[in-house]
Amino acid sequence: GAVVSQHPSRVICKSGTSVKIECRSLDFQATTMFWYRQFPKQSLMLMATSNEGSKATYEQGVEKDKFLINHASLTLSTLTVTSAHPEDSSFYICSARVSAGGGTQYFGPGTRLTVL
Amino acid sequence: GQQLNQSPQSMFIQEGEDVSMNCTSSSIFNTWLWYKQEPGEGPVLLIALYKAGELTSNGRLTAQFGITRKDSFLNISASIPSDVGIYFCAGQTRGSNYKLTFGKGTLLTVNP
Secondary structure, three states: OOOEEEEOOEEEEOOOOOEEEEEEEOOOOOOEEEEEEEOOOOOOEEEEEEEOOOOOEEOOOOOOOOEEEEEEEOOEEEEEEOOOOHHHOEEEEEEEEOOOOOOOEEEOOOEEEEEO | OOOEEEEOOEEEEEOOOOEEEEEEEOOOOOEEEEEEEOOOOOOEEEEEEOOOOOEEEEOOEEEEEOOOOOEEEEEEOOOOHHHOEEEEEEEEOOOOOOOEEEOOOEEEEEEO
């Protein structure tokens, strides 16, 4: 149980385009999902907290207009990187908190974004 | 804000050896979690600790939630090559919307 999927696993796009990444909890409901980015050889950095049916809460320094988050259902959250630039290239990982399971977070497999 | 100090940064060990890594915090956490991440993958939950003093095992892995609630350790016994990866500790406090604070990770290399 507690499986989280992400799609796509890898994406390469041209500078200036937008990319949408999906995060799904497959066998549980997730009131809260989190989006992280991870640079090579570094730890995970929280970008935003996504609560179902409400606006996401962004961490300091993360541009909400650039990283659009939608959490329309208890099993799906999406992150859209708008007008992507090479510096946005990174490993994006989502996690989901089991609604009835306290604070334990389960992570997706990540999405490797490369912006040319 | 809260900071986690995770050590060691890296370890190179021989297969069969035991491994120990730990995390300390400048403030109290209500939950400690240990994750393992392999290259190109998301972190996988190994052990979750919810009470101060709690000692929990998962196969060859054992983790403890420190009495002060400011530290935790993870032990791996009889390491095998597939234990290779980066191990992260993470702390969580109530009222923080369940946000996790991550340590910087311990890179484990196991020589067969």
